[in-house]
């Protein structure tokens with residue numbers, strides 16, 4: 109057994125998630141995997157074989173997908189923040205789909221990736237998700253309309269409007285709000301004789317952690333229902349999940365490094381994994397992971413859970429109520445469930461000398 113911490117991802121669970129989503133969405137909906145969630149070669153190859161497209165955020169992710177034999181036509185350079193040199197490089201590599209949210213980015217796509225298809229990301233009025241983007245991305249809907257007209261005038265292919273309701277979005281109504289707004293844009297474009305290829309309804313599809321999330325079926329039903337209500341019949345759909353495809357397929361295997369009672373009496377449990385080697389999404393305690401220990405069944409009490417570095421911010425949970433066995437001690441193994449998304453991919457530097465989280469692809473992971 110390798111030394112912990114490490115992440116084990118079950119590829120068959122990822123395949124099952126893809127098929128569940130594919131069966132739940134309207135026929136013809138394109139599924140585009142957001143590689144950033146878990147840029148693991150085996151998963152990219154598997155999803156490519158299932159028919160997925162790929163949302164890539166950088167030249168690094170483009171190179172990785174192409175290196176695995178994914179055709180460039182199946183990639184969308186979906187990050188609205190990109191250098192001109194990277195647009196040119198992506199274009200030279202064959203990428204012909206780009207997302208943007210500013211006129212400047214659009215103009216540079218027209219210059220460095222001429223004739224490509226573009227999707228304009230607008231800021232939808234959807235309610236906040238668990239790990240929100242805030243206002244970092246997306247123009248106003250009226251601006252999206254103006255920019256997509258401009259895209260046509262610049263000789264680009266109009267892909268369509270695009271929104272992302274924020275990651276780990278627990279409210280299915282969020283997609284309804286976004287699709288209604290996208291529908292207004294699509295209809296206004298049609299009035300100008302600009303046909304939209306597809307509306308990209310983004311990612312954000314949630315999974316269950318300590319708290320249960322709506323099932324994929326419920327989200328897919330909300331998307332399909334809103335599409336039928338607000339979009340012209342021929343409009344295609346793209347869904348761009350990361351977390352929902354890989355999150356529940358991964359388990360982090362970790363170890364208790366020590367247990368301490370602070371002067372205020374609170375019990376601290378220190379793990380060999382923390383904020384900087386995989387548990388980045390515990391920032392602001394946004395994501396409440398579930399823990400499984402070898403001592404489950406013993407009496408439990410509240411614990412602060414912290415990572416192994418000397419950084420004061422390397423604390424996973426101190427406000428969230430985490431109950432762990434009172435018998436837990438140094439050397440005990442601990443599993444952190446549903447950690448397939450946004451764990452290893454965040455953990456890429458050896459802060460404090462702790463190596464990035466390693467990934468093993470195998471086996472059936474725990475529900």
Ligand SMILES: Cc1ncc(COP(=O)(O)O)c(C=O)c1O
Nearest residue numbers: 142275276311312313349350351
């Ligand atoms: C552009 C883009 N698309 C899709 C996703 C996937 O989101 P999620 O993992 O919430 O499905 C992200 C996540 O950050 C993103 O930035």
